Amino acid sequence: MTTSPVAWPLCETLHFIGLPLLIGAAGLIDLRLMGLTRSVPIGAVVQMRKWAAVGVAITVVTGALFFIGAPDQYIHNPAWKAKLLFLAVAMVNVAIFETTQGKRMLELSADADTPRSSKVAGAVSMASWFLVLYFGRMLPFIGDAF
């Protein structure tokens, strides 16, 4: 990762391709779950989960490669610890949503309001993904990466 002239920039670019896939898909789903875009059918919008999952896969794999390449930049970095914490919050939130509410979303009528538990899941998702992005961006500022 650190000796090749292309490996790091390539992974960085891929990380920033996964980012909009994740933020775009998850963000549009979260808005609907929070009840803000009710004109968009709920059963259709939750199908965008697969694009969010592709975004997560790309960013987690490239993120892991950054860590393997230069662990010293991250292991003691407070911004990195905060990033992983909110990543865990986001993933646990998705897991709870999938197991308790995922299927129910498909049974709602297209313009139905969502239950309160789904509104909470959408808000937690949006807040935690933003904080993952924020602390990722803060790696060199709050911490001392790069």
Add this chain to the structure above:
Amino acid sequence: MMEFLNSLGASSFSTWLRESPSIWAYPAVLTLHTLGLGVLVGANWMVDLRVLGFARALPMSLFERAFPIMWSGFWLNAATGVLLFVADPMKATTTIFMWKPAIIAVSVIPRSLTS
């Protein structure tokens, strides 16, 4: 041109953006630029994927909601992009710098004409 870039870079606002230890200077602008990237490109790709024939169950009403979101991401990034340029005007002397506004024009102009 070089004179303009030099004086812009030497201005107190540019110096503050670039050198202030406050996380409300350069780090905040960079974070907002990254958030805008996610919002603009992300919402755009969802529409593009639908246009390309994926997720056909998604109706056109999604587009009506996605376009204002895309434009808010665009203007957030136009504003923070200008600030990032002001913080480091010498970027304009590199070849790769000119590619970016050119490619942005290519992606925005057809969108503006058709929407």
